[in-house]
Amino acid sequence: MKSKHIFTLLLCFTTSLVFAQQTIIRGKVTDAETGDPVPYATVVIQGTQIGMATDFDGNYELKGEAESDTVLFSYVGYETRKKLYEKGVTQVINVQLQPKATSLADFVVLSDKAENPAFEIMRSVIDNKNKNDKRRLEAYEYESYNKIEIDVDNITEEFRKKKYMQKVTSVLDSIDIIAGEDGKPILPLFISESLSKFYFRSNPRLQKEQIIKTKITGIGIEDGSLISQVIGSSFQEYNFYQNRMNIVEKEFASPIGDGWRLIYDYDLTDSVSLEGEFCYVLDFKPKNDQELAFIGTMWIAKADFGLKRMDATMQPTANLNFIEKIKIQQELERMEGGAWLPVKSRILIDVSEITKKSAGFLAKFYSSNKNLALTEPKPNKFFERTIELEEDARISDEQFWIENRHDSLTTTEISVIAMIDSLKQIPIVKTWTELLKTFARGYVEVGQLDLGPWPVLVSSNDVEGFRTRIGGRTNEHFSLKWQLNGYLAYGFKDKNFKYGLGATHFISRKKWTTISANYRKDIDQLGLQPDGITDFDDANAFVALSQLGNLIRPFAYETFQVDLTSQLSKPFSFSLRLKNQDFTPLYNGFSYYTEPSDITSPTGTEFTSTEATLKFKYAKDETFIINDNSRISLGTVRWPTFILGYTHGFKGPLGGDFDYNKLDVGISQRLKMGFWGISHYQITASKVFEDVPYPLLTAHIGNEQPVYASFAFNTMNFYEFVSQQYVSMRYQHFFEGFILNRIPLLKKLKWRLVASGNVLYGDISESTLAAQPTVDFLSLDPNKPYSEVGVGVENIFKFFRVDFFQRLTYLDNPDIKKRQIKVSFNLSL
Structure with a gap:
């Protein structure tokens, strides 16, 4: 037993x-x-x-x-x-x-009579797009967790041996912890996490992200409010149900867009069951090897032909600069209402080396969405701020993230954080970081002060001779309620000091309501001041060149102005400006009748204007982010921007020499034209109702410089035309690669065509002309517009653009050039 x-x-x-x-x-x-x-x-x-x-x-x-x-x-x-x-x-x-060149074999249909079986599935996908697109849901919300990592990759031995890299060799030697046993070494620069609540309503189409917590570790990057706002889910939105997807500021064709048959080839490769959902597996690739489109695989649910999974990679031959690879992987989940929402997304952007001896960059984005729920639409007022950062969003401990991360940090990500902390302590890294920050911001940060801007530290012109300028402003470390600014300049030829002082009070950061007061005593040039309607964002090179050499109708001024601005609601904002300015010409030939309606009145050469300007702006889907003590507009997506301004000039006790009224209107928009490209248009109009000296009228901005300026008339001379009332239209169309990509010998150059046209109607009344004792400018014929057209090629050697302009009217004016060639530096993807 x-x-x-x-x-x-x-x-x-x-x-x-x-x-x-x-x-x-x-x-x-x-x-x-x-x-x-x-x-x-x-x-x-x-x-x-x-x-x-x-x-x-x-x-x-x-x-x-x-x-x-x-x-x-x-x-x-x-x-x-x-x-x-x-x-x-x-x-x-x-x-x-190990990645290899991303490619798919040619898709072959064996019989001429048999239709590609993938096409029947694709037609069903297109027929069901509206039902499956999340944008058709009345309202939904979810919790979103996002991670972003930025690394240096392609670190060659030659790059490691560079003198400025030798100081970080000890850190580079430990890179194998991150790369893995068979991986290539990478050097991490930045990693972030954010947790937020995302809200959407369809009618009207509005969205909002409330950023609950952020955590940022980076070299030379502080956990500031700007970075905390751009690492959330709002900037990681990739919806393949759109016909075109905006990625790195370029429009990529979706493989399930309405133009699918024109752009892509498809192959039905398999059918599988995913989480109990029977799916068709389709491979896709672009027909044109330079199209901004994807190669990849998608999984389509048989039940409703919704997109279940997507794995899409930018084709390596696409007409795109500096980007070696873009990869988007996404998993979606069907909601009760029938539409599909992404639950996990991973995006990789590989930035190539600028030169063969330099390194490249990797940007990696990960999003996880939980607690997806259909809800009742929230009121429009709730969506007034598209991105809202909680006051304590940048304050958190590790315990919070342990409890609230959707996924634990990997061993690799923990190593990345440790390595970044080590790199930040290396002196040469600190030095280069500060230099790059100074170059990008234009200011040198010294504690609570920003000194600069450095580009205007020295200059030279025919009035002042050699000019030096020092200045600065307080930053967010000084106060989030107040910002002070000032500068002092000196001209060694005219031996005069110029200076300015100012202060801004932030009344409400939520509504972005501010009041500011500024005093300036300096010199400027007639006809180069923005009119409050025209977009001057790209004027840096043009204005910098115009301040050198011979100045155009220079004048000295002493100005005091008060500005009040506020965002009344999401689309509406207003500003009120009170301004008093003394005008003293520094050129010969200007005079005016002290009583413009009486040509027998005495003449003068100096005058004072006192005016109040009220401006309203309507931008339906404009998005802003706050950068400490400044606010940055990200523009509108689908709708035009409208601007209406009214100015009244006061005469008498308030210090002005003239009574006058001025009305300004403007409309501008960026239009996505699918595979045709992108258009920009801007229409402006203005009218001064009284007779005033011509410096108070509108001098249209000409361009005699070799540098292209989108806001100027590029075949018009400086101060050639002045108008009392006018209407103008500027139009540009960027064909991207639509035309040149299809020409065999040219497509290898990856050049891109640009077309433009500018039209201007304007005139000056007889009484206003009579009020000017001397007239050294021209008035437009109200029945004959000024017009010019241009054609350009951008992306020349990836950096340059050349435009050829032809002037069409007023060809008999003296000293003009009917044809102009303009060049510009254009760092474009």
């Missing part, structure tokens, strides 16, 4: 030992160059049916016995790898796959 019990025990032990020896293989598949997970990769024991696809985070687990001792790892766009495994044990095998 005792022997029997012993035998039974031995049998049970042996049986349990056999079961314990089952083979279990777990691990993660990552990209050898970026360290990112590779979702949907195939992992299979060679020669068997034991296999699976990795999940969205690149994880896999295999169980089973086989004669083979090899695991195969493969995915489109990567070299297939083999790994040996040990039988009968539980083990971890992590693999890095």
Whole structure:
């Protein structure tokens, strides 16, 4: 009996030992160059049916016995790898796959009569787009968790040996912790996390993100309000149901866009079950190898032809500068209302090396959305601020993130944070960081002060001779309620000091209500001042050149002005300006009748204007972000911007010499034209109702410089035309690669065509002309517009643009050039 019990025990032990020896293989598949997970990769024991696809985070687990001792790892766009495994044990095998040129074989239909089976599925996808697009839901909300990482990649031995890199060699030697055993080394610069609530309503289409917490670790990047706002889900929105998707400021054609048949080829490769959802697997690739489009695979749910998964990579031959790779991977979930919302997204942008001896950059974005819910639409007032940063959003501890992260930080990400902290302590890194910040901001930060801007530190012109200028402003470390500014300049030829002082009080940062007062005593040039309607954002090079050499109708001025601004609601804002200015011409030939309606009145050469200007702006979907003590507009997406301004000039007790009224209106818009390109137009009009000296009228901005200026008339001379009333239209169309991409010999250059046209109607009344004792400018014929057209080529050597302009009217005016060639430096993707 005792022997029997012993035998039974031995049998049970042996049986349990056999079961314990089952083979279990777990691990993660990552990209050898970026360290990112590779979702949907195939992992299979060679020669068997034991296999699976990795999940969205690149994880896999295999169980089973086989004669083979090899695991195969493969995915489109990567070299297939083999790994040996040990039988009968539980083990971890992590693999890095080496990317190869992303390409798909040509799609072939065997019979001329048989239709490509993928087309029937695609037609159903298009027919059901409106039903499956999340934008058609009345209202929804979700919690969003976002991670962003920026790294230096392609670190060659030659780059490491550079003198300025030798100081960080000790840190670079530990990079294998991040890259993995088979990966390429990367140098991390920045990593961030954010947790937010995202809200959407469809009618009217509005969205809002409330950023609850942010955490930022970066070299030379502080956890400031600006960065905290741009790392949320609002800037990680990728909706393939749009016909065109805006990525790095370029419009990419979606593989499920309305123009699918014109742009893409498709192949039905498989059908699988994903989380109980039967899906068709379709490969797609662009027909034109330079189209801004994708190569990849998508999984389409059979039940409603909604997009379940997407894996899309920019084709490497696309007409795009400095970007080596863009990869978007997305998983979506069907809502109760039928539409599909993304639950996980991963985006990779690989910035190529500027030169062969320099390194490149990787930008990696990850988004996870939870608690997706259909809701009742919130009131429009709730959406007044598109991005709202909670007051304590930048204050958190590690315990908060442990409890609220949607996914734990990986070992790699923990190593990234540690390495960034080490790099920040290296002196040369600190020095270069400060230099780059100074170059980008234009100011040198010294505690609570920003000194600058440095581009105007020195200059030279015919009035002042050599000019030096020092100035500065307080920053957010001084106060978030007040900002003070001032400068002092001196001209060594005219031996005069110029100076200015100012202060701004932030009444409400939520409504962005501010009041400011500024005093200036300086010199300027007639006809180069923005009129409050025209966009002067791209005027830097033009204005800088115009301040050198011979000044155009220079004048000295002493100005005191008070400005009040406020965002009344999401689309509406207003500003009120009270301004008093003394005008003293520094050129010969100007005089005016002190009583413009009486040509027998005395003449003068100096005058004072006192005016109040009220301006309203309507921009339906304009988005702003706050950068400490300034606010930055990101522009509008779909709707035009309207501006209405009214100015009244006061005469008498308030110090002005003239009574006058002026009305300004403007409308501008950026139009997406699909594969045709992008258009910009701007229409402005203005009228001064009384007779006043011509410096108070509108001098249209000409351009005699070789540098192109979008806000100027590029074949018009400086101060050639002045108008009392006018209407103008400026139009530009960027063809991107639409035309030149289709010309065999030219498409290799990746040049892009630009067309432009400017039209101006204007005139001056006879009584206003009579009020000017001397007239050294021209008035437009109200029945004959000034017009010019241009054609340009941009992306020449990736940096330059050349425009040829032809003047069409007023060809008999003296000293004009009917044709002009303008060049510009254009750092464009």
